[in-house]
Amino acid sequence: MDLINLELFKIDSLSTFVGVFVGLFTLLTVIYSFGFMDKKKGLFSYYFYIILTLVASLGVVFSNDLVLFMVFWGFLGILLYLLIGVGEKPNTSKTSKKALIIVGGADALMLLGLALIWHLTGTFKMDGMRIPLNSAEAIWAYLLLAIGAFAKAGVMPFHSWVPDTAEDALTPVTAYLPASLDKLLGIYFLVRLTLNMFVMNLDMNTFLMAVGSFTIIAAVMMALIQNDFKRLLGYLAVSSAGYMVLGLGTGNFIGIAGGLFYMLNGAICMSCLFMTCGSVEKNVRTMDLDKLGGFAKIMPITFITFVIASLAISGVPPFNGFASKWMIYQGIINVGKNGGSLWMLWLVATMFGSALTLASFMKLIHAVFLGQPSPENPARKDLAGGRIPKSPLISPKSSHGDRAEHREVNPVMWVPTVILAVLCVVFGVFAYQVPLKMFILPSLKMAVNFSGTWNATLATLLMLVSIAIGIIIYFLGTITKTRETESFVGGEVLKEHPDMRVSGVELYNTVQDIKSLKTIYNMAKNKAFDLYEVVSKIVFGINKILRYMHNGILPTYLAWCLLGMGILFYVLILR
Amino acid sequence: MAVYLLCLVLFSLGIYCILRKRNIIKIIVGVIIAEYAVNLFFILVAYRMGGRSPILSEGATIKNMVDPLPQALVLTSIVIGLATTALLVAIAMKIYEKYGTFDITKIKELKG
């Protein structure tokens, strides 16, 4: 009964790759936090938790023993809980509770998976474990372990903690955990499961692709109708996790490499987006898209980084998101070539998802950075020459200084976002030379044969064409915007009429009015798709019945005892 | 065999009393009855037909004695029963003080 084996840690190229980026994200988050965290209380514990998270994440990445892995993995759950708990929104405690229940609950399911693996192989060493998915136990083991990875990465239906966290936690925490680190680790474990520990078959691959596609579409549809900046980003983070799972599910080299590459790119982009979002938050307290607007002029650096990251994650060339999505598309097409049946469906899902992602970013860019500032926000004051009195929405720190403070956040905060944006560009333009060659292909151990499938000329050409299309799309977006302002026909200067502005969310609200979608959206609003809410309703229902049975009357209790004894008597003796 | 059955009847009576009576004093009495039924049963189990008292006197043989051990045990058991009963009655008095009733179905503030 040797539960703990030696050789607890192992370093290979995949773990090195993930480990390096875990370190990078931690570094950037810490730098960013120096600027973001202005409250003094709890600062020590905040940084302490971040360091512990780094240690635990590295433990997850480098451990080779499943039990040890599980220890670090579960510990990350507590750290997530504690880090979300640092926030000060009214719902923070509720959100942190929900996050830990979902993540920790998935961890508990993983324990069962672990037990099944022990049952199947008699070892917990992750390398050298090649379990074929030919028995019910093996399939359950894979699914249960994958649930852990899904919950961590925020794949549907275990996603519901991500948008909530995005809304209620501190922004650097969101940028650090759900947006980047948990994605990296969740997908890392899924890769380990899929490539190293189990031998995949077609059905399981199809299952992964279905989960991925569903996540992409459903999450991005939810994102479209959100009116909270951070919550919208949260849903996009969920959607990006879908691409990673889909990529892995293709089961061929290029698709898996694309999925891994997208894991990196998604983490970079989402982290960057949340950080820029935090920079905006620094100036205004509200995150309601209706009330934001006009930040492009006062926060140029933030604006540019935001645009780069959002274009990257929407898959607009030449940024990194495109490079990886392109690989995923190829992977899906290869699935079709190899006789997979539903490949068109997945392809359409990814394309559609990309388009909708772009649409939701147009909404964000318009509502936050371009558009007219709303009467309440400080940007309006700058634009309108300071005629609007200071509103309570302005955060206390920025309200006492002069107008320069409303401009750009300090360098400590924008430097990390710029670094991430630069990474977006570099990993896009030099996709093959830098990230693929250095990190991803070695992790998959197939660098040699790969360049054949990778058609460099075609890629470049496509990129150029795509850039052109991207520019057109961008202008189309601008045109749409001018169309929106047509309602304004008075001939006055717009700046002086704050009530005439277009908020940038109304257009997207019409999506909800499409008939077939309306019921679904309504159900989503009532949280009918939130696994957490559904399960808790069922549990509380049973709880009510059981509590009713415990009526406090002693003879009832005694009757149960005697009845129980009678049943035991029957079962053990008479039968 | 009949005595054993009588014991069973006594025990059932006690259990019935605990289950069906609403007055807590009667419930306590039920507990006592059931307890004594068990004690009686213990003594009866050790009894040998036509056996004599287990006292080793001069000239007597050890043959055909009743088993003395259960008698000692039952004494202990009675003492335990006494302690429990005393405590139960004391608690019952306190309950009457606090709730103003002996009805067990009305003493149900702790539930759910």
Next chain:
Amino acid sequence: MMDISYIIPLFVAVPLAGAFLIALLGKSIKKFPDVMGVLITLILCILSVKSVLIHNTYGILTYSAGGWNPPVGIGMVLDGLAVFMLVTVNVLAFCVAVYSVDYMEKFTAKWKFYTLFLLMLTGMNGVVITGDIFNLFVFLEIAAVASYALVAFGTEKHEIEAAFKYAIMSTVGSLFILLGIVFLYSYTSTLNMADIANVIMLQGKGNIILLVSVLFLMGFGLKAALVPFHAWLPDAHPSAPAPISAMLSGVLIKSLGVYTICRIFFNVFGINPAISSTLMFLGVLSMLVGVVLAIGQWDFKRLLAYHSISQIGYVILGIGLGTPLGIMGGFFHLFNHSVFKSLLFLNSGAVEYATGTRDLQKMGGLKEKMPLTYSTNLVASMSIAGIPPFNGFWSKLIIIIAAVEAGKFGYAFCAVLASILTLASFMKVMKYAYFGDLREKWKAVKEVPFFMKLSMVMLSLICLVGGILVFGDILQGFLGSAQEALSRGTEYAFTVLQGIK
């Protein structure tokens, strides 16, 4: 070898003497009850640790009370299982006694408290070390009667009601145990447990043994609060003063219920598949019913009490599996549960001490005012929810692995489900008690006094260390010998009887 065995009766004699002395002198000398209470439990704690070493060197020890050899006299046996239980009980008792020094200031008659407390401890230690089944019953009753009185200690409305229900149900349970002992005696004509095992082996298992099994399952199951015999527990445990709740949930239900079930069904009767699957079923049922009931509670201590039912379910599931790994996991969980559940009850006591309420809805934001209580409670919550690296994780992992190994996939899944719900309900506790905004009412709340803090810190350290020590030999040896004692089953009889001769 026989010289060492003088240690065995000390586990009963020392607390009994302590109880006597406190009852005699406690009223007149002011600090006497505190000092004696802590001292006696400290001595017991040291003795129990020593007994581990003794057991590791000498193996099973026996002691004959008054020099009368069993089966005539009363025999006491110190084997792996007994040693394990003694350590659990006495370490916990020490922490609780330390805690009580400050906590019981609220109540008037401290000496009565310590007297009853030590009597209860006597009963529990006695149950664990005795080798005689009627003696086991006597000690069980000593512990039970003391616990009825302790539940009613506050003499408020709810305490009295809970104590009455507890006392009646527990007495009924004892009646059936006594009835079982009568049947057993009539069949085997002996009371020494080793001897009984021997006789059963020679005569074979008649139907009467099955009848006795049913009676014992009900009686000891009631003491262990297995569903459907559990209904007294959620009333009784919250109503006692916090340290007593910790003792009741932490060790009383285990030494009176789980230990006795193990001892009798494994070592005396010899486990068979029917009993084994019954135990597993009862365990899983308790696990699920307990946790589902717990999740909707708003009374802090009542929530914890329902969790005791649920966690006992894990222990019984592990033991019921009957495989070495399962038994090991069950015992490990028993130990862990007694540590973290006691800690949780002590936390709830600390919160009640500081704020005067047990209603979770009335609390909030206590994190800043009571940082130590908060952090120890976090450790305990994570332990009970089975989050690594705390000790609860390891025992749950072992139980789940054992269940899967035994092919009980459904039970393993239920264990996981209960674990998720446990996590959820403790997240609820943390959220409502410690997070959120601090209410105006609690602005003046202070952290609890020194001895309460000390005790909570000790227990949370055990939670942490227990998780780390799982790799080491210490815990393996400690748990291993307990597991071995059960796995060997009725071989127990030979070893014990050999020791006597």
